[in-house]
Amino acid sequence: MKVLIPTALRQYAGGQSAIVLDAASVDDTLGQLGTLYPDLRRHLFDPQGRLRKFVNVYVNDEDIRYLAAERTPVQPDDTISIIPSVAGGSPYSPESGTAHGNPH
């Protein structure tokens, strides 16, 4: 299956926008990704190994929370999307992060 990597996480995935893997489930897919790209693992999972709550995963167009969560099986022709939350209206300054109260 193909895993689509969002812009914000590409720097942790060797700059790639899509990665093709051979996996049986969402769990397996994300696990393989984390093994290939350890930096990416930290952004997908919390220290307890749970998928972070601001990172949504979709199999094709369906949110895995409404399927079988991480146990959702995947087929070779499925597309898996990782969609983290994005705050930007337009980033205020390169170093301000997301925390200022500035509507743009």
Added chain:
Amino acid sequence: MGTLTSQQPTTLSNEEILRYSRHLIMPEVGMAGQQNLKAARVLCIGAGGLGSPLALYLAAAGVGRLGLVDFDAVDFTNLQRQIIHTTEDVGRPKLDSAAEKLTAINPFISVRKFEMRLNSSNALELFRDFDIIADGTDNFPTRYLVNDACVLSGKPNVYASIFRFEGQASVFATKDGPCYRCLYPEPPPPGLVPSCAEGGVLGILPGLLGVIQATEVIKLILGAGDSLIGRLLLVDALAMRFRELKLRKNPDCPVCGDHPTVRELIDYNQFCGIRGEEAPVMPAAVPEISPEELKGRLDRGDDIFILDVREPHEYQICNLGGRLIPLGDLPARMSELDSSREIVAHCRSGVRSAKAVTLLRQAGFGKVRNLAGGILAWAEKVDPTVPKY
């Protein structure tokens, strides 16, 4: 879906009929639709990147009452994307600049300016006077605040957000539709979202997404077409690919679910893990050197190693001739540095380099200081030929 306005029937003058003729001859709008547009009250949060095209098109389309919330002034870095403002507007309040353009485009509408920071104590009262809220903010606390205030006041939240060349859009908080918290129950902890240091935004991207917001606002008012309710639209401008994902209303959502636990607005800075009012998470205080002091020391010929922790593309914009090791690479590349030498680390404004100083000190580098205010302060106080960005 029915229309959202509950105003008295609005009539159009002959001048307005001429102005809106391309709407009036379309059955999907027609006289009734144009009257609904005129009666509609739409609040745009932010008069910036998303707010510019959004408000311009809503004004041109004849949305009768537009509210704008902002508290910022126009600066030069806005002009690459915030097309409602011009070079002459730099320094002016964005609200004044924006309202002037909107009224110039369409004198038949009324524009109300709200110069304020949206917060938990003013949002619900402000939203009361409007039918639809369009969220063009750029930070998580305001995103959750706008969402919750929309759910609590029963007003649709027309949403878009952008990062570099990708954007998302949807319509949240309609009666039976999902809200932003159904999509993302919790914000990321500060510092874990990819730093905006690698960020920036393609100037046209807020244009694309702001126009999508305007389209959704107008469709809600007209009660026409298929709204983005229950769909998350993803836009990749680089690949020029539009995709959509299914969004469901979460029955366990704390604000719009079957048994809501959030029944009033909360402290959104706290919710987003930000301590102190509007305070960004600041790294712990680190030893600093002022630009003037550094200049004096360098002029005296003191042996100081300049470490630049920005990204390579920033180095190309301007640099102080320092060694470039991006903050993210620093842990793996510390061996390139000599701990016996005096080191001054800098970045653009001093935030990333403060983190670098902390990292280096933890690793045993005793003579590391942060250039206070970064290369921006250097440009300001020492060398005006260095460009600011």
